[in-house]
Amino acid sequence: MNNMDDLITxxxxxKASTGDLDAFExxxxxYAGFVFNVSLRVTNDRETAKDVSQEVFLTVYRKLKNFRxxxxxxxxxxxxxxxxxxxxxxxxxxxxxKALKSHIEEPGKPWQxxxxxxxxxxxxxxRLNTLLSKLQxxxxxxMVLKHIEGLSCQDIAxxxxxxxxxxxxxxxRAREKLMTLRKDVVKNEL
Numbered sequence: 001m002n003n004m005d006d007l008i009t010x011x012x013x014x015k016a017s018t019g020d021l022d023a024f025e026x027x028x029x030x031y032a033g034f035v036f037n038v039s040l041r042v043t044n045d046r047e048t049a050k051d052v053s054q055e056v057f058l059t060v061y062r063k064l065k066n067f068r069x070x071x072x073x074x075x076x077x078x079x080x081x082x083x084x085x086x087x088x089x090x091x092x093x094x095x096x097x098k099a100l101k102s103h104i105e106e107p108g109k110p111w112q113x114x115x116x117x118x119x120x121x122x123x124x125x126x127r128l129n130t131l132l133s134k135l136q137x138x139x140x141x142x143m144v145l146k147h148i149e150g151l152s153c154q155d156i157a158x159x160x161x162x163x164x165x166x167x168x169x170x171x172x173r174a175r176e177k178l179m180t181l182r183k184d185v186v187k188n189e190l
Contacts, residue, residue: 008026008031010069012026013069034081038078038082038144039052041129041132041140042085042089043085044129048092051088053081056077056081059080060077063080075155075159078145078159085141086141090137132144135178138160139174142156142160143171143174145159145160146171153167153168
């Protein structure tokens with residue numbers, strides 16, 4: 001156990017829940033990168049992920065007094081981070097759909113060449129994010145938690161408040177979609 005792990009004890013969590021800002025800052029410093037990475041994988045946008053991370057920690061600060069240690073703190077934090085990121089991604093998706101619909105109904109500059117140019121410039125990380133963005137939000141959340149964050153299916157189920165079998169089904173469907181999408185991307189590149 002490293003020195004930072006020693007700092008995030010039940011005692012620190014309890015102190016933070018009573019409004020101790022030093023204790024909360026320790027929690028924030030320890031988990032900020034984790035929350036940002038989860039948010040980024042779900043929202044697929046750095047600025048949105050920053051906003052989501054900020055909202056997550058505001059929520060944690062407000063709700064920490066309700067944390068009862070029934071689950072691990074990290075699982076509780078996962079749940080808040082994933083729910084906030086999923087809700088934000090859904091809102092962003094609706095906004096983008098409206099903007100795209102508006103652009104199609106009132107065409108301006110040709111945008112398809114820009115998209116093709118952009119896709120030619122993306123690296124592997126961006127391709128992964130592009131593929132993940134094609135998944136339904138809950139499928140994406142399951143994939144990120146399983147394959148990027150390394151959680152077990154049970155931990156994912158706990159974090160997202162789902163049945164374990166539902167998580168496994170979403171993972172299977174997401175993998176199938178990603179394989180199909182990947183084949184399409186490779187075919188288009190040839």
